[in-house]
Amino acid sequence: MQLTILGSGTCAPSLKRGAPGVLIRINNKKLVFDTGTGTLNRLLGAGVSVNQVDLLAYTHIHPDHSADLVSFLFACNYAESPRTKALDLVAGYGFDDFLAALQKAYSHWLNPKNYRITFHCMQDSKLDFGDFCLITKQVEHSLSSIAYRIENKTGKSITISGDTDYSDNLIDLAYGTDILVLECAFPDNQR
Numbered sequence: 001m002q003l004t005i006l007g008s009g010t011c012a013p014s015l016k017r018g019a020p021g022v023l024i025r026i027n028n029k030k031l032v033f034d035t036g037t038g039t040l041n042r043l044l045g046a047g048v049s050v051n052q053v054d055l056l057a058y059t060h061i062h063p064d065h066s067a068d069l070v071s072f073l074f075a076c077n078y079a080e081s082p083r084t085k086a087l088d089l090v091a092g093y094g095f096d097d098f099l100a101a102l103q104k105a106y107s108h109w110l111n112p113k114n115y116r117i118t119f120h121c122m123q124d125s126k127l128d129f130g131d132f133c134l135i136t137k138q139v140e141h142s143l144s145s146i147a148y149r150i151e152n153k154t155g156k157s158i159t160i161s162g163d164t165d166y167s168d169n170l171i172d173l174a175y176g177t178d179i180l181v182l183e184c185a186f187p188d189n190q191r
């Protein structure tokens with residue numbers, strides 16, 4: 001497994017840190033967790049185009065974590081070579097409504113033209129994708145906020161918190177993990 005931080009910042013525009021995004025490579029699979037503003041350029045900088053992403057996952061829908069979804073879906077249809085590879089989309093409760101609202105707002109521009117999206121709603125659950133599995137737990141942020149534990153076949157794991165307050169669920173999820181990506185949006189003197 002290979003982890004690349006695409007953005008370690010927040011909703012506040014910064015020249016030092018991009019909005020949140022994480023790339024994980026497992027064997028030949030490319031997984032992206034959250035796509036804040038600018039993530040797609042960072043992804044390309046890491047050598048991965050939108051058409052190469054196998055799975056797109058969201059911790060929650062706050063704009064600093066999801067804004068580039070619009071650009072991602074648009075690029076899948078209208079980049080130089082339109083996407084044909086199926087896309088797995090993973091998120092918590094209500095994300096399918098969020099996606100449907102985006103697709104309505106943007107008319108047909110975001111509807112997949114030459115590929116298929118399979119949406120997986122996860123909250124406190126586990127899904128096996130063959131080369132890896134995803135385990136999620138709800139965390140303390142918005143109602144549908146989830147943290148992810150990604151495990152490969154040899155038992156190595158990476159856990160991604162997303163935004164959260166103190167969370168017993170996150171402690172359970174991250175127990176014994178090899179790498180924990182823990183977001184911290186506020187300065188040290190704040191909660």
Ligand SMILES: [Zn+2]
Pocket residue numbers: 060062141163
């Ligand atoms: Zn948030």
